[in-house]
Structure formats: structure tokens, C-alpha cells
Amino acid sequence: MKTLIVPKHPAYTYVKGNVYYFSRAIPADLKSYYSKPRVIQSLRTTNRRHAEHSSRLLSVRLEDYWHDLRLRNTEPPCAHLLTREHLQGSSTVITLIQALELYLSVKGLGRTDMFFRTARRNIDYVIDCLADRPLDMYKTSNAAQLRQRLLEKGLSISSVQRTFSVVRAVTNFTISELGLGIRNNFTGIYLPTIHMGEKRRPIPTDKLIELQKQCLLMDDDIRWLVALISDTGMRLAEASGLLIEDINLQTPTPYIDLRPHPHRPLKTHASTRHIPLIGVSLWAAKRVCLNRSSGYCFSRYNTKDKTSSNSASSALNKWLKSVVGSGSVVHSLRHSLRDRMREVEAPSDLIDQIGGWSLKSVGQNYGDGYKIKHMGEWMEKINLNAGRPVCRPLWHLRSIDDNSL
Numbered sequence: 001m002k003t004l005i006v007p008k009h010p011a012y013t014y015v016k017g018n019v020y021y022f023s024r025a026i027p028a029d030l031k032s033y034y035s036k037p038r039v040i041q042s043l044r045t046t047n048r049r050h051a052e053h054s055s056r057l058l059s060v061r062l063e064d065y066w067h068d069l070r071l072r073n074t075e076p077p078c079a080h081l082l083t084r085e086h087l088q089g090s091s092t093v094i095t096l097i098q099a100l101e102l103y104l105s106v107k108g109l110g111r112t113d114m115f116f117r118t119a120r121r122n123i124d125y126v127i128d129c130l131a132d133r134p135l136d137m138y139k140t141s142n143a144a145q146l147r148q149r150l151l152e153k154g155l156s157i158s159s160v161q162r163t164f165s166v167v168r169a170v171t172n173f174t175i176s177e178l179g180l181g182i183r184n185n186f187t188g189i190y191l192p193t194i195h196m197g198e199k200r201r202p203i204p205t206d207k208l209i210e211l212q213k214q215c216l217l218m219d220d221d222i223r224w225l226v227a228l229i230s231d232t233g234m235r236l237a238e239a240s241g242l243l244i245e246d247i248n249l250q251t252p253t254p255y256i257d258l259r260p261h262p263h264r265p266l267k268t269h270a271s272t273r274h275i276p277l278i279g280v281s282l283w284a285a286k287r288v289c290l291n292r293s294s295g296y297c298f299s300r301y302n303t304k305d306k307t308s309s310n311s312a313s314s315a316l317n318k319w320l321k322s323v324v325g326s327g328s329v330v331h332s333l334r335h336s337l338r339d340r341m342r343e344v345e346a347p348s349d350l351i352d353q354i355g356g357w358s359l360k361s362v363g364q365n366y367g368d369g370y371k372i373k374h375m376g377e378w379m380e381k382i383n384l385n386a387g388r389p390v391c392r393p394l395w396h397l398r399s400i401d402d403n404s405l
Contacts, residue, residue, distance in 0.1 A: 010052035012059055013043065020051035022058050030066055041179065044106070054106060061094060061102075061178060068092035093134040093182060096123060096167075099174040107173065114265045122166035125150060135171055136182040143189040157192050164191060202336040207324040209384050212280045214323055221291075224284040225298055226316060229330060231281035231383070232256060233337030233355045236316070236330050237264060238271065241307035242297040247277075247285050253376035254282055258356070264307040271356040276376035279383040340382040350378060 009015060012024045020043040026034050039062065043054045069092060094102070100123050108116055129149045130142050143164075150160045164186060171184045203211065212230055215223040229239050234256070241264025246257045254277040260266045277285050288297045296302040301312045316330045334355065341351045352358070353369050 010048065010055050013051055013055050018046045019043070020045055020048070020055075022055050024059065024062065027066060030069055033069060039179070041177070050109060057102065057105060058178070064094075065092055065178075093136045093180060094174065094178070095132050095134050096126060096138075096170070097132045099135055099170050102177060103170045103173050106177070112265060114267065117265075118162075119166055119170070122163040123170065125155075125163050126167050135174060135180070135184075138185050140185045140189065143186045147189060147191060151192075161191055164189070201327065201332060202339045203324055203328050203332050205340075205384070207328075208333075208336055211320070211323050212384060215280060216283070219287065221288075221298055221300065222315060222319065224287050225312065226320070226330070226333075227280040227284035228288075229281075230333045231279040231337070231379075232275045232277070233334045234258065234275065235267065235271075235334065235356075236313055237307060237309035238266065238356075240264075240298050240301045240309050240312045243295050244289060244292050244297060245295070247289055247297070249277075249285065249289065251372070253372050254285065255372050255376070256285070263302055263305060266356075268356070268358060270352070270358045273353060273356050274372050274375075275354055276372060276379045278376065278379045279385045337382070341378070344378070344381040346378045346381075350375060354379070 009020070012022055013020050014023055015021070022039070022041045022043055024039050026037055026039060031037065041058070043051050043058075045051050045054065100119065104116060104119060108119075126146060129146050130138065147160060147164070150163060151157075155163075168184060168186045171186060174180065175182060175184060208230065212227060215227040215230075225239060228234070229236065232239070238258055241261060242256070242258075243261065246259065248255050248257055256275040256277060258266070258271065258273050258275060260272065266272055293299055298312070301308050313330060320328055320330060320332075338351060338355060341354070350370050354375055
């Protein structure tokens, strides 16, 4: 019986100081392109499986590159018909999509699904504008074109900055990993900054009262979503991705059990939380449950694979502007809730717990946090509809008995 011999290390690798390195000899006919006889590069991992994957990927990339180098020395047929630009030879550098896959295969280890979605979404912006090109074919003028196109599409300055941050990171990583002698032309491009006057501001209380009144009057799923956010401070993606089972109305203090779902992950660990339902958010939660047509609270924005918060954002912001004026977006409701909690002098760690903001001190991470009853008592202090006669008839007509659910 033959004994199966397992190689000590994956192909083209060796270990130095517990870290795997890639090492491969440069073919004789291509040595003139290199300053050293071997390609040696750290794989930045101590894990054999990860090293094997990275080594295989890098080896394939090298073979493709070497193949293209050899083609450079081949006289193209009918060369007299080629333009001067193409006669000089096409790029042999990997494309942006290939660079993204390389980036995710290494940087994505142990990361959440949100990391992958964010990277792919921002690279899609680049490809939609500039097409998928070899990395060395993106010029500084293309980067400037991308900036202008994104701003013209209505993306916020922070979103444009995020897109450039991602494409810079992917490009720099690929240049470093593959030892490419090219420049990252997405760096150094001017990006506008967020001035104080452009930052998202809270919605004034009088306009917030009018907004909530309009939600009660119009009484449809879009207004339920706005109302739900206005008195909970949830992020739009959090609220639009809720399931019916996340709403708890049968407890002394009704609340949202906000947790990640396959179709809608959460932004941070602190985002998983319980949020008391008060004011119009309680009304909206009841309306959602009474009119449920599926397991989703807001079916129009969800599939089994994804919550389309961008679609929700466009519709909600357009309506919000018509009610409270320009300068406010749905996310402004989150800022407003924080300010309202400060005005009633709620403890800062309680505010952070309700809003899912990361706790600011080590001590705040100890213990289980505030009980739902205690949080509800504080939130009742910011209820804009408590004791307001203008809302009483609407509450009577629109609310439902918990026992009917």
C-alpha cells in the first residue's frame, strides 16, 4: 500500500518566522524584465489554507502577466491598420474587477457581509462611470471625471469620499501585492470637503411635529416608515429591513428587537439593540402589523437577498423635502432624536444604547445596559404627541388594539 505524501508547504511557498512567503523563479526568457531572479513576496498569513489560496491566485496572475509579456514581442498581424495608441500595445495589468476580487480574497477574511457589499457597491460606481479597465489605464483626468459624475448623480460629498477611499484602497493593495510598477491615479485628486453648512442638521421641532402630523394623515407604508424612524432614531436601512417578528407589542413597554438578518446586516455590533416604541413610532408599528402582507414590514424595499435602502432613501427624501424644506434628509431624523434626548438630559450612554452608537468609554461596555422599561420612560419625555389635542382624533382613528394582532 502506497503512502500518500503531503507536501510540507503549498506550491511556491516557504515559511519564515511562521509567516508564509510566495517564491517563484522568473522564466529565463523574461528575466530581462526583472531586477532579481525570483519573485518573492510575503503572503501575510500564518494559516496554511489561506497561504495556499493566495499563492495559487498570485501564481495564476503571474502566468497571465508573463503570457502577455511574451505577446508584446510578437508582431501583430496587419499592424499597419492599427492606430498609434493600440500599436504601442495594450495594458497587461489586471483590471479593476480583478483587483477587487484579489482585494476581497485577502482583506475579506473574517469580515462581515457588509464589508463585501460596501466594496462592491463603490467599485460598481467607478465601473458604471469609467468602465472596467486595466489599473494603469485609469488616468488622473478619469478620476476627475468620476468625481464630477458622482456629484452630478446627487451623491453626498461623504459618499463620493467613500467611493474614492475604496477604489484607492483596492488599487494600492493590488499594486503592493503584485509588485506593479504603476501609479494610483485615484490619489491626489481634489475632493470637496463637508463644510459646516452642508452637514446634516437635525429637523427643527416645529417642522418635526408637522412631519409627524402628515404621516398620520396620509397613513401609508412610506409614511409608516418615516414615522417609525422619527421616534426611534433608527437608520433607514435598519428600519426598512425589519421583519414583522422584530416588532414586540405584547410587552408592557412595546419595542423593536433590532437584529441582523440575511437580507439586511447591521452596520456595527452596537447596532443590535432593543428600541422602545413611543409616539408615532408606536402608531406606525401597529399599522405595519395590522396591514402586513408578508414577513417583511416594508415589502416594497425587500427581497429574500437584499434590502434596497437606496430606493427607500430616494422616495423618502423627496417627500421629506416637500414637508420640511431643503437641507433635511431621512438621516436628519436620527440626528433630531439624539438632540431631543439631550434636551431632556438623558444619560449619554442611554442615548448611545438607543441609537446604536458605539459606546465612547471602556466602562460603558460593562454590564447589560439599560432595561427596556427604563429606556421607555426616558423616551416618553421626548414624545411630541403626548397631550397634543391635534393628534388625539387621529390616534383614535388610526390606532389598533394590541389584542387584535
